[in-house]
Amino acid sequence: MRTIWELQPEENNDITVKMGSNDFITLFFLVAAVLIFLQLRSVLGRRTGHEKPPFEPMSPREQARPEPVDTGKVITLPRREFSDNEDRLNQADLYAKPGTEANNDLRELMKVDPAFDPKGFFQGARMAYEMIVTAFAEGDRKTLRGLLSPEVFESFQSAIADRESRGEKVKFTFVGISRMDLSRIDIKGSDVQITLSIGGQFISATLDRSGQVIDGDEEQVAEVSDIWTLSRDMRSRDPNWTVIATESEH
Template sequence: MGSNDFVTLFFLVAAVLIFLQLRSVLGRRTGNEKPPFEPYSPRDLAKGPGSEDGKVVTLPRREDAVADERFASIDGFAKPGTPLNDSLREVVKHDPNFNPKEFLNGARMAYEMIVMAFADGDRKTLKSLLSREVLEGFEAVIADRESRGEVVKSTFVGIERAEITQAAVKDNEELITVRIICQLITATYDKAGALIDGDAEQVSEVNDLWTFARDVRSRDPNWKLVATESEA
């Protein structure tokens, strides 16, 4: 046997030994193996991810859940199907952050601040809470009172009731009207200190309809008083 034949025979024997060794390590096919997974096969694409036997489970969208939650707060505040409920829902569509209970809490605080600032002639506080038109009216009354040397002394007893009566969105402006019934002690004195109006000891009931507004395009979350009306 020549040297070339010996080399050929050597490699042939080596190949057979390597094959037998791999066969013992990897095992043999039995016919029961699962077919190889093909992630982009037509069958798997038809099923879709997260599905079983072609049945796709659709999860609720986050934005739908948030919208339902916002409208639930409206339905818990005003009876569904009423004009007030419909108008508050319209406000929420333009201003997703609007919450009627939170707004009403803020309106109660603003009411007390405005009433007391008006009595004290505090123009700085009024400027931050009133629209330009309402501020001009309040300042005119304060200036007239000051020109006569009159002084108003008020004690805010508390708010008996506060409720939203109307809501609307007009020209990108939210408008919320609130009826507020409060108890107040107020007395006006002339420059000589004589009582000319009110009673320094008697608690009076005040019934107001105030309208607050806010531009839905503004990043400023604060509302301003744009209209006032007193009810008998």
């Protein structure tokens, strides 16, 4: 191994340092490394109070979620509640004129059957009306069987069969319901029957075998007034109502 430092006497007897070029380069990098190490240590070993927590890739995802902030605000979803039974019974005024027999009948039904909802009933009755008149025009016996009593279904089915035997077809477009009024309510034991006066609007035309219109109009909107009676057993878990009678209103 070569000696870095060599001592040689000079004429003035002073001791001087003689150093080779390679030794100088090695010494330079050694000093630089020491200075860099000291500088890094002074920086890395100092905490500023703004350090981020260490990342833990195996920690549960829930740990990365921020804590909920209590803003003091509460969002309450609307709920339909009645302060007392009288508030509930007052809904009858929306579907039958106060003081009329129909209004009294509706209030009585709501007392006897606390689960009865006038709004839900009328919405369902409108849907049933559209489904039934459309199914009758199209000859859809399956739909009719599920909505009509056996007696009413047999009447509708007979009319459809008679129409088909003559080779007639019906072009039908349901337009809407202009009105649906409560006529009366009959309560017989657990059986409830509600009679409605309905104004239906639709375009209907009956065509013969040759396609000629023999009844109705293919473009004109007609309004038909009907009286329908719907029935349901209050003891049944089945919420559906059945049409037990239909007739034209004159």
